[in-house]
Amino acid sequence: MNDFWSLKIFLFIVLNQSLLMATSFNIFPLNLDLRYKETQVKEYKIVQPLNFAFSVTVDKFQGLFEYTQLETHTGNSSLSFIDSTKELQAHFLYLLGKETELLQFYVGLGVGGYQSEVRSQYLGLSTVDSSGNDTLLSGIVSIQGQYSYLYYQADFKLLMAKDYYPQPIPNAVFRIGLHF
Amino acid sequence: MDVVGNIDVQILSAHNTDSENNTNNTSYEFKVVQLLDVYSLPTLSGKYVRFYTHASRENNDLQGDQPKAYFLRSKNGYYVPRDTFSMQLATLYYHTQNMALLDEKIGASEVNALPRKVVIGTPTSQENLKENNALYEGELDAIIYLPYNDESLPIPMNAGIYAHEYFHSLFYKIVLSKLNHTKIFKEDTDTLTTQEVTEEKNRLLSIRNYFQILLKGFNEGIADFWGWSYTNDPEFIRYSIPKVGESRTLSLKTQNLDSPKLLNKNELLAHTQLKFESNKDEEAHFEDFAYKLGTRVALTFKELVPVVQESRKISLEESKLTIMKGIYKLLGNLTKELLAFDQKFSSVSTKDSMSNLPSAYDFFYTFLSEFSMESEKECLYFANLLKKDGASKNSFYCSQSTKDKKNFELKRLKVNQ
Numbered sequence: 001m002n003d004f005w006s007l008k009i010f011l012f013i014v015l016n017q018s019l020l021m022a023t024s025f026n027i028f029p030l031n032l033d034l035r036y037k038e039t040q041v042k043e044y045k046i047v048q049p050l051n052f053a054f055s056v057t058v059d060k061f062q063g064l065f066e067y068t069q070l071e072t073h074t075g076n077s078s079l080s081f082i083d084s085t086k087e088l089q090a091h092f093l094y095l096l097g098k099e100t101e102l103l104q105f106y107v108g109l110g111v112g113g114y115q116s117e118v119r120s121q122y123l124g125l126s127t128v129d130s131s132g133n134d135t136l137l138s139g140i141v142s143i144q145g146q147y148s149y150l151y152y153q154a155d156f157k158l159l160m161a162k163d164y165y166p167q168p169i170p171n172a173v174f175r176i177g178l179h180f
Numbered sequence: 181m182d183v184v185g186n187i188d189v190q191i192l193s194a195h196n197t198d199s200e201n202n203t204n205n206t207s208y209e210f211k212v213v214q215l216l217d218v219y220s221l222p223t224l225s226g227k228y229v230r231f232y233t234h235a236s237r238e239n240n241d242l243q244g245d246q247p248k249a250y251f252l253r254s255k256n257g258y259y260v261p262r263d264t265f266s267m268q269l270a271t272l273y274y275h276t277q278n279m280a281l282l283d284e285k286i287g288a289s290e291v292n293a294l295p296r297k298v299v300i301g302t303p304t305s306q307e308n309l310k311e312n313n314a315l316y317e318g319e320l321d322a323i324i325y326l327p328y329n330d331e332s333l334p335i336p337m338n339a340g341i342y343a344h345e346y347f348h349s350l351f352y353k354i355v356l357s358k359l360n361h362t363k364i365f366k367e368d369t370d371t372l373t374t375q376e377v378t379e380e381k382n383r384l385l386s387i388r389n390y391f392q393i394l395l396k397g398f399n400e401g402i403a404d405f406w407g408w409s410y411t412n413d414p415e416f417i418r419y420s421i422p423k424v425g426e427s428r429t430l431s432l433k434t435q436n437l438d439s440p441k442l443l444n445k446n447e448l449l450a451h452t453q454l455k456f457e458s459n460k461d462e463e464a465h466f467e468d469f470a471y472k473l474g475t476r477v478a479l480t481f482k483e484l485v486p487v488v489q490e491s492r493k494i495s496l497e498e499s500k501l502t503i504m505k506g507i508y509k510l511l512g513n514l515t516k517e518l519l520a521f522d523q524k525f526s527s528v529s530t531k532d533s534m535s536n537l538p539s540a541y542d543f544f545y546t547f548l549s550e551f552s553m554e555s556e557k558e559c560l561y562f563a564n565l566l567k568k569d570g571a572s573k574n575s576f577y578c579s580q581s582t583k584d585k586k587n588f589e590l591k592r593l594k595v596n597q
Contacts (some may be wrong), residue, residue: 019456039299040265041233041249074263077331079192083252083262116252118260120210120267122333124193127210129190165222165248 026151028053028076028177033068037163051173055153062106064091064142064155066114079122087114091140102145110138114161136161138171151179183221188212189251191271194339194411208333208419212258215273221259222271227294228277232322233271233301242297242320265301268325268336273297275342278410283350286505291353292429296346297322298520299334314341316348318356323349333419337447340407340416347406351399354511355518362522364391383534387525389452389466390537391518396470397443398514398543402507404430408482409500428475431480440480441450443473444570445539468557473540480544481507483573491555509550510543517546530584541569553578559588 031051035045049070056063071084089112096105117130137160144153153175158168217227224231224247235244249266251259261267267387268507276296281287293409299322305308313326314335323345328334335341359365364387406414414430426434451469481503489499521538544565553559559578566576574592 003356038248040250040263040269042245042248054365072263074265076264076334078333079264079267079337080263081263081267083250090202118252118262120190120192120260122208125209127190129252129256129260131257163250163252165250 022127024057024179026055026057026153026177026179028055028151028153028175030176032174034172035070035159036170044166049087051175053173053175054177060095062091062093062095062108064108064110064112064140065089065095066091066112075121081121082115082119083149085114085116085145087136087139088112091138093140093142097124098169102147104144104146106140106142106144108140109141110136110140110157112138134161134163136164138168146179151175151177153177183259184219185216185217187215187221188257189215189270189274190254191274192333192337193271193274194413194416208337212214213274214471216269216277218273221251221428222248224273225295226273228280228296229273229298230295231272232299235299235302235322235324237320238423240319242299244299244302247301251428264334265327268300268334271337272300272342275339276346279343279346281326282410282504283453285501286508288350288508291350293321296349299324301325301327310429314345316352317459318349318352321349328420330420332422332503335420338416338420341420343410344403344407344416347403348399350508351402351511355395355515356399358515359395359518359522364388365524386449386452387534387537390448393448393452393466393470393473394538394540394543396467397473397540398477400471400474401450404428404474404478405481405507406504408478409485409504412496414482428471430475430478432483434478435475435479440476440483440565441568442476442480442540442544444541444566444568445537446570448473449534449537455539477540480487480565484558487558487561491557500545503551506547506551510547513546513549514543539569541566548590552584553590554587556588559590562590 010060029052032055033049033051035047035049036046039045047070049068051066051068053064053066055065066087066089068087069084071082073081074081089109089110091110093106093108096107098104112135113133114136115131115133117128119131120127138156138157140157142153144154146150153173155171155173155175157171157173159171160168190210190212192208192210193213195207195211196531215224215226219225219227221524225246232242232244233247235242237243247265247269249269250262251266254260262268266316276298280289280292280294280296283292297320302324304324304326311327311329312335315326317324317325318324323342324338328336363583408414408430415428417428429435432438432440448469451465454465484503485496485499486503488494489496489587492499492502494502517538521536524536545561548562553562563576567574577591577593578588579591581589
């Protein structure tokens with residue numbers, strides 16, 4: 001019985017170590033997130049949400065976890081609105097091709113949730129309303145590369161959610177991060 | 181999936197904290213209201229309104245895109261506009277719906293076809309009318325909001341200004357559109373070119389200017405009364421256009437009056453005969469003077485509200501409604517009288533016509549032809565008003581109606597010179 005447990009523990013350590021050796025992590029503190037957004041008068045503008053992300057790569061698979069926050073201010077000194085949306089997304093990517101370490105191609109799908117809040121203010125009056133959690137889906141094509149401890153990535157996404165306009169929203173994110 | 185039907189939306193709207201006492205306590209507050217019969221929430225199109233942006237006029241037809249409104253569905257189940265523009269659309273929908281329901285209450289539901297057309301987010305090329313204003317365009321039958329660049333409450337969210345503009349659509353359809361082709365409003369004076377007819381031509385121009393001031397005065401004045409009625413605020417404009425100041429404030433004290441008083445025929449005629457350096461100056465002067473008359477007209481109807489409320493022991497809202505019904509009838513009768521005047525005008529000389537011009541006070545006689553005075557107090561209100569007509573040689577007294585004992589009649593007493 002003791003031998004059986006010893007063997008199990010030995011195998012667990014060996015397998016996990018090999019998995020760990022094949023696993024890499026990237027943290028992206030610098031992200032330029034650009035999205036197309038439809039205005040109320042049917043024009044388009046580019047907005048830049050705040051974006052933080054990290055990814056985990058195991059063999060040909062990659063998990064990209066992303067937090068974004070977009071805040072839009074409208075109005076004047078009497079009446080103003082702050083519309084903020086927070087998103088949390090997990091993308092599951094697959095390595096499609098790898099020319100060198102400097103140039104890799106991934107494709108994948110993302111799923112996540114978002115929550116919105118509107119702060120409306122008129123002179124001294126203020127009201128804050130928030131939505132519940134809604135689902136966000138995305139399709140992603142990613143070009144990535146690694147140079148020593150530096151990791152860079154360009155993601156091209158299409159975002160779909162029930163009150164996102166246009167449907168889908170084209171989104172490009174350029175990231176520079178640390179690889180370890 | 182699109183959200184349709186009756187939808188609860190949070191808007192910023194006028195709220196009177198003390199409406200029953202008719203005090204100036206209006207303020208704006210965020211409140212959840214129900215928008216009725218919405219066909220599509222993202223475009224806010226529905227039974228009551230169709231919005232246009234990037235609008236243009238093509239052969240007297242309004243063309244343009246439907247704007248988009250963005251909402252958040254709150255945890256409590258109502259929708260919250262996410263930006264100023266979406267808030268403006270939601271607020272305008274709400275006010276239009278209320279005005280259309282008011283039309284039904286006063287018997288005017290046949291006048292305005294639904295959905296009403298509202299233009300927003302469209303700059304104009306007109307030099308004197310580029311921003312921070314709203315107007316009703318009769319030929320397009322649309323309320324147009326020009327871009328708002330000031331730091332106060334945006335005009336599309338000003339409930340009183342909306343009611344004001346909405347009234348113009350009633351006045352245009354019942355009165356102005358019917359007079360468009362009459363001699364006194366349309367005849368080309370250039371056909372009268374010889375030396376002999378110069379005097380005649382000047383008289384005709386004076387008459388035309390006189391009617392322009394008189395009708396604009398009533399149009400603007402009753403529109404201000406509509407704005408006040410909807411908000412219960414005598415200074416409803418100041419929330420969005422603070423510089424308008426006291427000239428349009430509907431209070432006797434601010435207008436330096438002890439009791440309601442109009443401008444009489446001679447005062448109006450004196451202004452129509454003034455000479456100006458340019459047409460622009462002339463238009464500006466007539467406009468100012470028409471607004472002056474308008475404020476007096478609005479004040480006269482506004483001061484009647486508490487009199488009716490008190491004498492009939494009804495609510496403030498019921499009293500307003502009673503007077504609005506009377507005004508709606510007045511518009512129809514006014515048109516008939518003006519058309520009759522125009523008919524006579526063709527058969528007599530302008531000199532004779534000058535002496536028969538109806539005055540602002542005469543328009544109140546017309547109002548009384550369909551307005552039942554249910555107490556002596558109501559009758560005395562009009563007696564006091566009409567005796568201020570300096571051009572009239574009449575004095576008035578009130579007596580119980582012989583036809584209907586419940587009502588009172590205003591009788592003229594000819595004063596010998």
